[in-house]
Amino acid sequence: MACDDLAVMRDRGGQLRVTANGCARARSLFALPALPAHCFIRGRAVPLDAALDAAAALLRNAASPAVGGLAADTDGISAALALAERLGAVVDHAASDSLFHGLRALQVTGAMTATFGELRNRADLFVLFGSEFDRHAPRLFDRIVRPPTALFREPGAARGFLIGPDDGATSDGFERLTADLVHAPVIAAALSQLVAGERPRGDRVGGIVMEDLARVATALREARFGVVGWIAATLDPAAGDVAVESFNRLVVTTNASTRCAGLALGGKGNALGANYVCAWQYGVPLRSRLGAGPPEHDPLRYRLKSLLAGGEVDALVWLSALNGAEVPDTRTPMIVLARPGQPLPRDPEVLIPVAVPGLDHSGSIHRGDGVAALPLRRLRPAAMLPPAAAVLNGLCDRLPAAPPPVLIRETAHV
Amino acid sequence: MSDTYTLLRGGRVCDPIGAADGGDLRDLYLKDGRIAATPPEGVRIGEVVDLDGRIVMAGAIDIHSHIGGGKVNLARLLLPEEHREHGSGPDGLRRSGSGLFTPSSFVTGYRYAEMGYTAAFEPAMLPSNARHTHLELSDVPIIDKGCYAVLGNDDFLLERLAAGATQSEVNDYVAWILHATQAVGVKVVNPGGISAFKFNQRRLDLDEAHPHYGITPRRILTMLATALSDLRVPHPLHIHCNNLGIPGNEAVTRDTIAALDGLPAHLTHLQFHSYGTEGDRRFSSAAAEIAEAVNRSPNISVDVGQIIFGQTITASADIMSQFRNSGLASPRKWVCADIECDGGCGLVPFRYRDKAFVNALQWAIGLELFLLIEDPWRVYLTTDHPNGGPFTSYPHLIRLLMDRSFRNEQLARINPDVAAHSRLGSIGREYTLEEIAVMTRAGPARVLGLRDRGHLRPGAVADVVVYDDLPDREAMFAAPAWVFKNGRLVARNGELAATGWGDTIVVRPEFDIAIERRLKPWFEDHQTVRLGNFRIADGEILDRDHGGLSIVPTLTASDSCF
Numbered sequence: 011m012a013c014d015d016l017a018v019m020r021d022r023g024g025q026l027r028v029t030a031n032g033c034a035r036a037r038s039l040f041a042l043p044a045l046p047a048h049c050f051i052r053g054r055a056v057p058l059d060a061a062l063d064a065a066a067a068l069l070r071n072a073a074s075p076a077v078g079g080l081a082a083d084t085d086g087i088s089a090a091l092a093l094a095e096r097l098g099a100v101v102d103h104a105a106s107d108s109l110f111h112g113l114r115a116l117q118v119t120g121a122m123t124a125t126f127g128e129l130r131n132r133a134d135l136f137v138l139f140g141s142e143f144d145r146h147a148p149r150l151f152d153r154i155v156r157p158p159t160a161l162f163r164e165p166g167a168a169r170g171f172l173i174g175p176d177d178g179a180t181s182d183g184f185e186r187l188t189a190d191l192v193h194a195p196v197i198a199a200a201l202s203q204l205v206a207g208e209r210p211r212g213d214r215v216g217g218i219v220m221e222d223l224a225r226v227a228t229a230l231r232e233a234r235f236g237v238v239g240w241i242a243a244t245l246d247p248a249a250g251d252v253a254v255e256s257f258n259r260l261v262v263t264t265n266a267s268t269r270c271a272g273l274a275l276g277g278k279g280n281a282l283g284a285n286y287v288c289a290w291q292y293g294v295p296l297r298s299r300l301g302a303g304p305p306e307h308d309p310l311r312y313r314l315k316s317l318l319a320g321g322e323v324d325a326l327v328w329l330s331a332l333n334g335a336e337v338p339d340t341r342t343p344m345i346v347l348a349r350p351g352q353p354l355p356r357d358p359e360v361l362i363p364v365a366v367p368g369l370d371h372s373g374s375i376h377r378g379d380g381v382a383a384l385p386l387r388r389l390r391p392a393a394m395l396p397p398a399a400a401v402l403n404g405l406c407d408r409l410p411a412a413p414p415p416v417l418i419r420e421t422a423h424v
Numbered sequence: 425m426s427d428t429y430t431l432l433r434g435g436r437v438c439d440p441i442g443a444a445d446g447g448d449l450r451d452l453y454l455k456d457g458r459i460a461a462t463p464p465e466g467v468r469i470g471e472v473v474d475l476d477g478r479i480v481m482a483g484a485i486d487i488h489s490h491i492g493g494g495k496v497n498l499a500r501l502l503l504p505e506e507h508r509e510h511g512s513g514p515d516g517l518r519r520s521g522s523g524l525f526t527p528s529s530f531v532t533g534y535r536y537a538e539m540g541y542t543a544a545f546e547p548a549m550l551p552s553n554a555r556h557t558h559l560e561l562s563d564v565p566i567i568d569k570g571c572y573a574v575l576g577n578d579d580f581l582l583e584r585l586a587a588g589a590t591q592s593e594v595n596d597y598v599a600w601i602l603h604a605t606q607a608v609g610v611k612v613v614n615p616g617g618i619s620a621f622k623f624n625q626r627r628l629d630l631d632e633a634h635p636h637y638g639i640t641p642r643r644i645l646t647m648l649a650t651a652l653s654d655l656r657v658p659h660p661l662h663i664h665c666n667n668l669g670i671p672g673n674e675a676v677t678r679d680t681i682a683a684l685d686g687l688p689a690h691l692t693h694l695q696f697h698s699y700g701t702e703g704d705r706r707f708s709s710a711a712a713e714i715a716e717a718v719n720r721s722p723n724i725s726v727d728v729g730q731i732i733f734g735q736t737i738t739a740s741a742d743i744m745s746q747f748r749n750s751g752l753a754s755p756r757k758w759v760c761a762d763i764e765c766d767g768g769c770g771l772v773p774f775r776y777r778d779k780a781f782v783n784a785l786q787w788a789i790g791l792e793l794f795l796l797i798e799d800p801w802r803v804y805l806t807t808d809h810p811n812g813g814p815f816t817s818y819p820h821l822i823r824l825l826m827d828r829s830f831r832n833e834q835l836a837r838i839n840p841d842v843a844a845h846s847r848l849g850s851i852g853r854e855y856t857l858e859e860i861a862v863m864t865r866a867g868p869a870r871v872l873g874l875r876d877r878g879h880l881r882p883g884a885v886a887d888v889v890v891y892d893d894l895p896d897r898e899a900m901f902a903a904p905a906w907v908f909k910n911g912r913l914v915a916r917n918g919e920l921a922a923t924g925w926g927d928t929i930v931v932r933p934e935f936d937i938a939i940e941r942r943l944k945p946w947f948e949d950h951q952t953v954r955l956g957n958f959r960i961a962d963g964e965i966l967d968r969d970h971g972g973l974s975i976v977p978t979l980t981a982s983d984s985c986f
Contacts, residue, residue, distance in 0.1 A: 095519065113501065116502060117757075120502060121760075122761070123759075123762075124761060124763070125552075125764045126764075127950075127951050127953070128622070128762045128763060128764055130950075132762075132765075162636070271761075286497055290497050290528060290529050292522060292528050293506075293507040293523040293527065293531070294522060300520060301513065303513040304520065305507065305511055305520055307508070374964070376556070381556070381763055382552055382764070383553075383556040384953065385555065
């Protein structure tokens, strides 16, 4: 979610600790040690300049490079995209599968949503698809579903339904409807029909009995402001976009008579921010090839995980300054820019440690609902490592400048 | 600082503020990024550009153009097809980018500069989205930019108004928002209506009570307009009226002008608010009535929001209107979002078709407004980019205004019912070059309080555009011969020549910081961002090294505002 209400203390040893309002993810990030760290070329410690020279040599000869990970602040992402533009590289985020469930649905049908702040004050019904809410959206319930105060509803009285596999977790006022999330699209479609006053055929949909679904539909119709939410990472990996389209249709149908909004949950490593920066700078989302002519976006062809699995990348730059971007286990020659302590499945060709945004330097990231960008501040005075943006700019400077001019395509609007 | 001058020799300077009407040949000196007085004999002239009698104007200023921020970026994501069709690779000078009506940030700056525009104002920055908006705009090269913070549907203000807040408390809050969000003005969008939609109300008239707070749009409007006037902020309240796009909305537009009762205000994209209900289709032009109301009200300035036929996307904070119009989406996909107890966002792609009665009438209404509003100092050239069409269609629009025979040729092509009944064909007015210079430079600069932009007197920022005086005004304004930004050549014959970064323009009226005592608990109890993180520090803009901050002075007692 990218919460901005953490209380962070520094202990006598200079170590930062989250003392209030954090989740496990935040606690582990803030507890990272501020270590001096070396650069490495195939496991051998070298100075930064030598590492950059080696990285540039590797990239100069690449025919199909890629820039991935992208778990960084706005400036780190910008520098990574500029490097990709210089290289003609494909760009993608480590956690983009979840992101693209929503994005592909957006590209096809649009969306009707609300932000955290709106929902915390207003939402009186939550229909949530997913499982392991504690793991994927650790502070959903304490910040949004049951906040300490709310402007337009009883803050403690929110009720709702959890639709998904039974993981044992429950919450007051919430009823579980057990189903395999592969069936989420048909369940949501049936709910749309019920909300619209139609009666779907059959006694069960996706394993849920029709009477239970009818109660959900009635609740949505009777709510003043309902929410249809989902943990994107728990949807069917092959058809998450179809599920999100179906959720969106349910939201739009419900809005014919009352208010309702969609809410995508989950996301990590500033994936949303990386996608936004790419969109505003290039006009296209991630999973695009930059710099080899006009930006070329293809959500299927340029999925980095698939490209790596198919051996279609010959040089990979991986950026992991925040957590949330596990370094892929691949034999593709790789240049890794990572925060200290980042687990590495194998020694990359070049490893360059970088500072952690929000601990070692200031910057900005995007919150999970996309509207609010949050400032990051420097909390550790003695930063020993360079910010990712500085390393990436240094790398860019070592590479030949842009390819021959490509004219801006003539366009006429009238 | 350099000690050399650039001399632009022998241009026909068209500078309404500098009282030059483009008649006589004049020399213009640029030094250190500013227009300089004629230097004494014998000083070193670094570069001489012979203008050979070409037309010279100050850099153009777009007072209302949605060029960045959360909703523009969502629009880009909604329409990959637009970006697939209109893309460009890097060429050693330009960064790569894409898009036509939602161009990417770099492309936005290049295209404006190539057209002779040197400043553009993003009119709908939600305070909760301000940091994102500034991050985006800091990646728009060359041009100066500024933002209007959107107020009037934010629950803090509505609750305080319902609780009987004094004008002085509202003033302090407005000033605090201007500082905290690094804005240069305040826009109100469908006052009260966006919030009412969150309570499931689908329409709100000027004197209709808000379903929760009980206050009326009239009260929100007048309190905000008064606040900006009291604070001596140069740009008066920027108003997107209630009931956008609804036939018959001309009444609420005229009532809004009346409600302001002489307070300065800017009514934006007036075309979308000038609809009557006459005729078989209950949809007619009320341009004459609205133009007359504007002509009679010297406190009011407007921009038109002309529509241009073709594909675009409508992007607005007015989710109430956008949800109502979502069935018209073409292609059939759209976005609506309720945002942060602050505002909303609605994106509806749209294709304006010249043969469609409604679109043709909208086109005619926009042109009628331009031509029937008499004072070019109070009507500015906009398409409400991208809502009426992309800003790249401005040269076409200028030709429509300057060339009656061209206009009538276009009129003959549109829906025949509109062509037959519109008064447009009978309007003989043709804008002069000087009037174009007023409506695209001097006028917007004055209404924004930009004292050193929009004119070419000594001391002005050296944003200078040189045009070939072509009979085809569209060709003339599409590709100026030279464009200088801060004294540097940035475009030649409509092609980018150099790039760089412009300023972010802000205003900082004085206020009582005690308002934070009320705001801090509001943020902690009801928002999801703390006050300290909401506020944008100067360093967040300056440290990216993408241009500086330029502070517009507040008005003093001796300034006339209209």
